[in-house]
Amino acid sequence: MTIGTKFLLARYADCALWLGRYMERAESLARILDVNLHFSRDSRGTQNWRSIVQLNADEKRFDKAYDVASYANVVHFYVLDRDNPSSIVSAIRSAKENARALRPTISTEMWSHLNVFNNSLATLTPDDLKPSELSRVCATIKEQCQTHAGITEGTFFRDQSWYFCLIGRELERADQTTRLLDIKYHLLLPQDQRVGSPVDVSQWNALLRSVAGYHAFRREHPRGMSPKQVAAFLLFNMSFPRSIALCLSDIDAHLHRLRSGFGLRAGSTAMELLDETRAALGGHTPDTVIQYGLHEFSDYLQRQLMAIAAAIRLEFCGVQPESDAP
Amino acid sequence: MGEGADLLTAYDRQGHWCEVLGGDGAPTDHAPMVRDRLGRFSLLELVRRAEIAERELYNLGITFTVYSERDVIDRILPFDVIPRIISASDWDVIERGSKQRVTAINLFLHDVYHEGRIIKEGVVPAELVYGNAYYREQMRGVAVPHGSYVNVCGVDLVRDGSGRFKVLEDNARTPSGVSYVVENRHMMQRTFPDLMEQIGIRPVSDYGQKLLEAVADLAPSAVTDPQVVLLSPGVYNAAYFEHVFLAREMGVPLVEGSDLFVENDRVWMRTTAGKAPVHAIYRRIDDAFLDPEVFNPESLLGVPGLFGAYVKGNVALANAVGTGCADDKAVYAYMPRIIRFYLDEDPILDNVDTHICREREGLEYTLANLERLVVKPVGESGGYGIVIGPRATREEIEDVRAKLIANPSNFISQPMIDLSVCPTLIDGMIEPRHVDLRPFVVTGQSSWVLPGGLTRVALRRGSLIVNSSQGGGSKDTWVLEA
Numbered sequence: 001m002t003i004g005t006k007f008l009l010a011r012y013a014d015c016a017l018w019l020g021r022y023m024e025r026a027e028s029l030a031r032i033l034d035v036n037l038h039f040s041r042d043s044r045g046t047q048n049w050r051s052i053v054q055l056n057a058d059e060k061r062f063d064k065a066y067d068v069a070s071y072a073n074v075v076h077f078y079v080l081d082r083d084n085p086s087s088i089v090s091a092i093r094s095a096k097e098n099a100r101a102l103r104p105t106i107s108t109e110m111w112s113h114l115n116v117f118n119n120s121l122a123t124l125t126p127d128d129l130k131p132s133e134l135s136r137v138c139a140t141i142k143e144q145c146q147t148h149a150g151i152t153e154g155t156f157f158r159d160q161s162w163y164f165c166l167i168g169r170e171l172e173r174a175d176q177t178t179r180l181l182d183i184k185y186h187l188l189l190p191q192d193q194r195v196g197s198p199v200d201v202s203q204w205n206a207l208l209r210s211v212a213g214y215h216a217f218r219r220e221h222p223r224g225m226s227p228k229q230v231a232a233f234l235l236f237n238m239s240f241p242r243s244i245a246l247c248l249s250d251i252d253a254h255l256h257r258l259r260s261g262f263g264l265r266a267g268s269t270a271m272e273l274l275d276e277t278r279a280a281l282g283g284h285t286p287d288t289v290i291q292y293g294l295h296e297f298s299d300y301l302q303r304q305l306m307a308i309a310a311a312i313r314l315e316f317c318g319v320q321p322e323s324d325a326p
Numbered sequence: 327m328g329e330g331a332d333l334l335t336a337y338d339r340q341g342h343w344c345e346v347l348g349g350d351g352a353p354t355d356h357a358p359m360v361r362d363r364l365g366r367f368s369l370l371e372l373v374r375r376a377e378i379a380e381r382e383l384y385n386l387g388i389t390f391t392v393y394s395e396r397d398v399i400d401r402i403l404p405f406d407v408i409p410r411i412i413s414a415s416d417w418d419v420i421e422r423g424s425k426q427r428v429t430a431i432n433l434f435l436h437d438v439y440h441e442g443r444i445i446k447e448g449v450v451p452a453e454l455v456y457g458n459a460y461y462r463e464q465m466r467g468v469a470v471p472h473g474s475y476v477n478v479c480g481v482d483l484v485r486d487g488s489g490r491f492k493v494l495e496d497n498a499r500t501p502s503g504v505s506y507v508v509e510n511r512h513m514m515q516r517t518f519p520d521l522m523e524q525i526g527i528r529p530v531s532d533y534g535q536k537l538l539e540a541v542a543d544l545a546p547s548a549v550t551d552p553q554v555v556l557l558s559p560g561v562y563n564a565a566y567f568e569h570v571f572l573a574r575e576m577g578v579p580l581v582e583g584s585d586l587f588v589e590n591d592r593v594w595m596r597t598t599a600g601k602a603p604v605h606a607i608y609r610r611i612d613d614a615f616l617d618p619e620v621f622n623p624e625s626l627l628g629v630p631g632l633f634g635a636y637v638k639g640n641v642a643l644a645n646a647v648g649t650g651c652a653d654d655k656a657v658y659a660y661m662p663r664i665i666r667f668y669l670d671e672d673p674i675l676d677n678v679d680t681h682i683c684r685e686r687e688g689l690e691y692t693l694a695n696l697e698r699l700v701v702k703p704v705g706e707s708g709g710y711g712i713v714i715g716p717r718a719t720r721e722e723i724e725d726v727r728a729k730l731i732a733n734p735s736n737f738i739s740q741p742m743i744d745l746s747v748c749p750t751l752i753d754g755m756i757e758p759r760h761v762d763l764r765p766f767v768v769t770g771q772s773s774w775v776l777p778g779g780l781t782r783v784a785l786r787r788g789s790l791i792v793n794s795s796q797g798g799g800s801k802d803t804w805v806l807e808a
Contacts, residue, residue: 007597009585100387100561103570104580108386115387115400160598264599316598 008160011326012105014317015098016161017309018325019106020168022095026088027145028176029078034138035210037131049074055183056086075129079137088141089121098326107155110148117144160262163254167312170254174247175305177211181234182298204230211242231294232286244301248278251308258316270311277304332365333372334749339758343489343746345410352489356411356806363521364408373754376407379517388509390564390794403506404799405513410748410761410781414808417528417777420491423675424481424765425773426665431498431652432769433668435475439465439648449667450660451684453735458657460499460650462613464620468637470646471544472771477608477644478504478537479767480780483675487744492678494743494762496661498653499645500610503780503800504766505571508533510802526807528777534575536768536776537608541576543770544642545605552605554578555595557586559611559627569610576608583611588631593641606642613647656682656704659738678743684735692739693730696723699739701730716742745790748801750783760784762792763803778803 036052050069053062058077061084066073081087085094096118103111121141128137156162204225208214217225217233217240237243252274258264259271280300289297313319339347348354364372380402383389389400412420437444438455445452455461480501482494511530514522538554545552558569560582573580585595586604594601609616615625617633635641651657657664659680665673681688681699692699696715703711713726730737747758765779781801782792792798 007599007602009579009581010596010598011582011585012579013598097561100566103387104573112386116385119384258598262599266598266600318596 008105008164010317012102012161013164014313014319015101015326016105016164017168017171017312017317019095019098019102020165020170021172021325022091022098023145023148024169024172024176025086026091026095027142028172029086029088029091030138030141030145031210031212032180033075033078034135034142035206037134037138051183052078055179057179058084058086071131072126072129075134076126079129080124080126089124092118092121094325101326102161105157105159105161107151107157109151109155113144113148113151117148120144160258160264163258164316167251167254170247170250171305171309173242174244174251175302177234177242177244177247178298178301178305180207180211181231182295182302201225208233213240213242216240228286228290231289235281235284235289236286245278245281248274248281252278255312264316266315267312268315270308270315273304273308273311277301277308280304332361333367333369333756334361334364337749337756337758339747341487342744342758342760343485343487344758345412345485345746345748345761346408349487349489354411354413356413359525360411363525366520369754369756372407372751375517376405376751379405379407379513382516383509383513386509387567388505389567391561391566403794404785405510406750406759406783406785406799406801407514407518408749408751408756409514409802409804410763410783412763412778412803412805414806416491417805419674420483420763420765421775421777423491423493423673424479424767424775426669426671426674427481427493427496427661428476428479428767428769428773430661430665430668431479431496431649432473432475434664435646435649435652436470436473437668438651440467444664444667447667449663450657454656454660455651458651458654460613460648460654462648462651464633464637465646465648468647469639471547471642474540474544474769474771475646475649476652476767477540477544477646477769479769480504480764481675481767483763483765483779484678484743485746485763487746489746490676491763492676492743493658493661494678495655496653496658497764498649500612501764501766502565502568502610503764503782504533504776505568506800507766507776507778507780507803508575509571510800514802525804528805528807530776530778533766533768533776534572534577536774537572538576538578540768540770540774541606541608541642541644544644546639546642549605553603554606554608555581555586555604557581557583557607557609557611557629559583559615563610565610572608578608583625583627583629586629586632588629588635591631591635591638591640593629593632593635604641606644608644613650616643616647654704655702655738656684656735678740681739683730683737683739688739689730689734692737693727695739696727698741700742701726701737701739703736704738714742748781748783750785750801752785752787757787759787760790760792761801777805 032052049071052074053059053069062077066077077084077087079088082089084090096114099106099111099114205214207230208217220233220237221229233240235244238246240246255267255271259267310321314321343349346360347357383402383405387400389402391400434444444450445455476498478501480497482497483491484494485491508530541554542552554576555578556569556573556576558566558580569580581595587594593604595604611627614622615627617628617630618625619630620633636643659682662673662677665671681692683689683692692701699715701713713722715723745760748761749756750759761781761783763779763781766776768774781803782798783801784790784792784797785799786797789797
């Protein structure tokens with residue numbers, strides 16, 4: 001008798017992809033909010049909450065609902081606002097709804113944990129997000145996302161949906177890193193201040209800490225810290241989990257596994273796009289990227305990532321481009 | 327607590343039959359065992375464990391889901407930790423009686439969709455069947471594998487004041503609730519291992535495999551390795567948890583209508599590797615929504631062309647299409663006669679005495695005893711339109727009298743049943759609450775009954791209504807080993 005392991009419903013593949021994406025998105029957002037609170041001040045010495053809105057390209061939606069980019073507004077927008085689809089509560093709710101559709105394939109532990117996590121977020125109030133509390137809340141959210149990752153690693157049956165989930169996660173990770181690079185690099189480029197001044201270093205610290213990369217960077221570069229080094233680390237490092245190069249390499253491995261391990265013939269366009277992107281990345285050095293323009297290159301990477309995601313959804317899941325996320 | 331006292335010392339079954347203690351002069355054999363077991367707990371400890379159990383059900387998402395515009399609300403079916411216990415000998419009656427009923431229903435369905443002998447011989451009135459909203463003319467002459475129409479049947483039982491089980495209703499379309507049976511057991515095993523140890527309790531955990539075997543039995547015989555799927559209306563359905571539960575227990579894909587398509591009268595599902603064949607479908611959507619080309623054209627839940635593939639024998643559906651004309655209240659009244667007609671046996675499980683108002687005697691008796699009877703319209707479900715004589719106002723009685731005279735065939739009447747009770751934890755006290763029982767009969771080539779079934783309990787004092795929408799909960803149901 002055939003059971004459900006030999007193949008995967010196309011709809012499940014799409015849901016798994018988005019489960020991976022939403023969880024990563026929530027974790028990433030929690031990191032950015034936390035780091036911004038603690039480490040990041042712009043070159044005028046104030047915390048720049050607007051930059052988070054810019055980072056996520058949410059200016060339009062934010063400005064419609066809020067008058068100023070104050071601490072309280074931005075944090076509310078990104079943590080509690082159910083009308084904002086990229087808030088943490090929305091991301092976790094979406095993750096849970098995808099998990100609900102995937103309940104036949106994911107482990108009971110995964111579902112149960114996500115269910116409890118989602119319910120606990122629903123009890124958060126603006127009062128829990130006061131500056132004195134935000135860091136603790138962000139830490140809890142991060143931990144819960146990491147717990148999810150751990151439970152998933154330990155219990156998720158390694159059928160196709162596992163690989164789609166990982167691909168979703170890596171796509172989101174790469175996307176988040178490109179955004180961070182793009183926006184932060186420009187915001188943090190020294191203007192009237194000398195490179196290497198104390199504020200400047202704290203900015204780069206913050207950027208690295210927001211991707212959990214400060215200590216990793218220090219292992220590669222025990223001394224000094226230049227914008228170029230940080231950018232190169234986030235783009236090219238093959239050991240750092242959130243670098244573009246490693247994310248792309250992981251996506252490539254997962255796609256190969258799907259095609260060779262499960263005999264799937266779909267995914268050729270996605271593979272081509274991925275090869276092209278990796279070749280473009282491999283063709284650069286830290287110097288040439290800066291010469292080319294970091295903004296332009298981040299932009300290119302983002303477009304490629306979107307195209308890869310769309311190709312995977314179309315080819316494996318039969319989802320037409322421009323379709324909404326489930 | 328005093329010497330010799332236990333948790334049930336202060337419990338008063340208030341004259342009703344009690345599932346733990348028994349009735350007047352008829353104590354159950356298991357009463358001492360239950361008293362002894364419960365006696366190991368303080369009331370406080372029972373309450374504490376009940377709270378743990380409730381929280382766990384919620385966290386595990388053993389819930390039904392209510393969707394509003396903004397929110398997704400998961401609700402649990404309230405769970406009572408004091409189990410309902412069925413002796414081996416009582417179970418023997420229920421098991422044989424439920425199988426007998428399903429056998430008769432399957433013969434009845436085959437008959438009404440083929441030669442119609444039972445109608446020609448005047449046992450069941452033709453319009454009762456052919457005028458029934460759930461009768462499907464499209465099924466006439468369609469061969470169903472093994473003549474097995476009702477593959478999952480929920481037989482709703484109640485127990486009267488003298489301790490006799492009686493059938494209240496047959497559920498022959500898409501009965502639900504079995505996931506709670508299994509999950510309640512798992513919950514008890516986790517929360518009360520000490521209460522259950524060394525008691526021989528019939529297991530319930532193989533339901534999924536039994537169901538899979540039964541559904542696979544129905545697949546086209548040429549297919550050696552049939553692909554079974556569970557067809558659900560999707561995540562927005564209140565019973566979605568149960569669909570997930572069953573798909574997992576059966577190890578089959580949980581599909582929605584949009585995951586399937588029909589090509590050349592064969593059913594396929596959309597997978598990441600392209601199309602894959604489907605041979606048998608345990609469907610949890612109603613007939614009307616199965617195939618918009620044949621039934622409700624507005625249906626978005628179904629699969630266009632599915633019925634064509636079914637009629638050609640390329641795919642099996644469990645339950646078969648058109649079973650609803652056998653579980654309706656009017657047909658129910660004829661069930662003892664239906665059993666005798668096909669099996670030449672007396673019913674093992676009695677119906678609740680039912681007066682068929684389309685028959686002169688039944689109508690006369692009903693009109694003469696309205697104050698004492700429960701009058702039910704035959705076409706309704708979910709308790710709508712029921713008039714409970716002893717609790718009705720004079721206006722309500724006169725209103726139903728007029729309706730009865732105007733359209734007697736639309737009604738049946740039954741005496742009020744003194745529903746049995748079970749000790750139940752209510753606000754930190756143990757009190758009697760009314761219960762019913764829904765055993766599940768799974769039928770492919772042959773029938774199997776899940777030992778026990780769903781015990782629903784009316785948590786409101788005095789209430790006879792066990793539905794979850796009206797304050798009902800559920801209990802673990804123990805069938806004791808012989």
